[in-house]
Amino acid sequence: MECLDIIKKGQEYNTKFNFLNLCMQTLNLHPQYVKGEHDEPLGVFLTVSEFQSILDELEELEDIKAADIFENRKDKEFVPFREALDEIKNGLVK
DSSP states (O other), rough: OHHHHHTTTOOOSHHHHHHHHHHHHHHHOOOOOHHHHHHOEEEEEEEEEEEHHHHHHHOOOHHHHHHHHHOOOOOOOOHHHHHHHHHHTTTTTT
């Protein structure tokens, strides 16, 4: 189960820390931390597959955000695809 699936099912994760922990558990991440001389965090190593799974989740989040914006807009008028393309080509829409 992916982190977004868990969130969609109603479990609340209201802080970045909790969301990060949730993602680490559900995406099966095993980060390796790089620390400096004084134990300050300098970086994190992930496998390519772990990194790709994070990118996939971020892309899904972006899609959900776009869908939410669309759902909550006041103007719900739909324009046929060809008409929208014509408006864009003619400079009527940016």
